[in-house]
Amino acid sequence: MEAYINGLSVISPQNTFNNSDFLSEPVVYTTNYLSCIEPSYKEYLNPTLARRMARIIKMGIAASNICMKDANVAMPDAIITGTALGCLEDTEKFLWAIIENEEQFLTPTSFIQSTHNTVSAQIALQLKCMNYNFTYVHKGFSFESALLDSLMTIAEGEAQNVLTGAHDEMTDKYYKVCDRIGYWKKENVSTFDLINSKTNGSIAGEGAAFFMLGAQKGENVYAKIRGLKTIYKPESAAEIEKHINQLLAEKGLTINDIDVVLYGINGDVQYDHVYYNLKDGLLKNSSATYFKHLCGEYQTASSFAMWIAAMILKTQNIPHAILIGENKRKPIKNVLIYNTFLNIDHSLLLLSAC
């Protein structure tokens, strides 16, 4: 199962949404709560409709809109998204109103917009797109599940162009709940110090990313998705390495063919050893890069990684902001993304240059 990335867009805590700049001047944060830099929505949304939309819905629609223009595709054959938290702000608003008003006076808007599939549904409504529309909600595998369905839909010939995306938002309440669980660092860490952090927890993030996946190479093609693997709670480093070798063998590649690895290093001393085992072991000959210091940790952060990988392959440039050490390889033909959410959901994604 393979597909071309013919267009993309990501709204993130960096200036990324219109693809004109590839992390040349990264925004440096000194807090543990990263929020997205949002575009002016008036360019992408009807103001009458936008007034009811929560932030994540606007982010999702704007990102999908930019992505479709980038790919020059007016109507996708399918819309497939992944999200762990859905439209959290509206869910909180709705639940809070239930408590505050003692289960009376419930207003319809936040209820209607609180479902996990609101973003993909709103995109379809705006486009008047009656095609296959699905949203996957599988915590750290949400984006990967959407991607898998997209690749299968293309492989089976049911679609030529699939709009695939992921979106998750951070809210004050969710940040506090996760803080109590121990997801976030107790001390503030600056963006470029995160990689050297030796304490528990990471920094919170969010984002909305969309990709136009095609069966055929488009005029603005970025990269080709070659393979995807998800691993639930691997028992050992050896098991992870086995999966990497399997994925590469299936594609007729070896470890030496991987030019760049994009790691989900997030500064959490409890789990970062997973990445370092690979970086200093099996994948030591590849250029090492990382991304979560720029977007923060969230369940669908691998979608931000896929944006970076596709941009690397198209521009043949690795921004200094993501490089660990030196770039060892040129030209860049193959990029492997390795990501884990809380050392539970692990995923491998292989992209190649076109």
Added chain:
Amino acid sequence: MDALIDKLKGEIIEQLNLEDVKKEDINNDAPLFGDGLGLDSIDALELIVLLEKNYGIKVANPQDGKKIFQSIRTMAEYIQANQK
């Protein structure tokens, strides 16, 4: 009546998230739905909840809605006539 109309405009702008609309932009007699403010059926539900929550008035007969929500003035008149 003028004070109630002014208060109602503020509540509607807040409840319906009419970001770019100011109180003075809303004509007291202009239609709320279709032309004028351009509200829709979801807004109608929001207005029904607003009446109940803020003024303790239940719109028992949905058929009355068309008359009540014709304009800001008709809403204010309905509130004045029915508020306990």
